[in-house]
Amino acid sequence: MRKLVLSAALAVSAGALVMGAIALAEGGPTRSEYASRLEKICKPRAEATARTMDGVRGDVKGHRLEAAAAKFERAGRIFRSTVAAITVVPRPSEDRTTLAKWFRYLKRQEGYLTEIAKALRGGEAIKAQHLTAAFIRSGNRANDVSLDFDFDYCRFKFSRFS
Numbered sequence: 001m002r003k004l005v006l007s008a009a010l011a012v013s014a015g016a017l018v019m020g021a022i023a024l025a026e027g028g029p030t031r032s033e034y035a036s037r038l039e040k041i042c043k044p045r046a047e048a049t050a051r052t053m054d055g056v057r058g059d060v061k062g063h064r065l066e067a068a069a070a071k072f073e074r075a076g077r078i079f080r081s082t083v084a085a086i087t088v089v090p091r092p093s094e095d096r097t098t099l100a101k102w103f104r105y106l107k108r109q110e111g112y113l114t115e116i117a118k119a120l121r122g123g124e125a126i127k128a129q130h131l132t133a134a135f136i137r138s139g140n141r142a143n144d145v146s147l148d149f150d151f152d153y154c155r156f157k158f159s160r161f162s
Contacts, residue, residue: 034091038154039153042082045085047153053071056068056072056161069118108138109139115131116128135161143155
């Protein structure tokens with residue numbers, strides 16, 4: 001089973017490298033092509049995140065911190081896999097600097113999701129609230145950086161996490 005997973009991962013990575021090389025040779029995709037590709041990746045994952053996080057606010061208010069932590073962990077895994085999937089998509093050459101900044105904010109958000117889950121597991125609801133505020137700020141900054149792309153599902157919306 002591990003060999004199969006490893007083989008699949010290597011095949012996906014090789015395919016991404018080939019696609020990246022082709023895109024570089026052609027100057028990369030347009031901004032709208034790029035956004036369209038990313039939206040196709042983000043949409044099912046954003047919807048899965050919303051389903052996963054359903055009721056998390058009530059869990060925290062009801063002091064069901066273990067249940068809330070599990071939801072944040074699942075959301076973190078979805079978020080991490082989304083970022084990994086969109087990272088390999090060839091980027092428009094004129095937007096590489098902007099997108100690099102956007103991905104830095106997304107990576108920061110990944111870390112916050114992990115830290116929120118740890119805080120909840122440790123019974124530290126107040127710390128989790130502070131980390132959630134930082135998570136939201138980072139998401140809003142990511143949105144500010146990526147305004148030109150007209151993202152919908154790749155755009156940070158806190159409502160998916162509450």
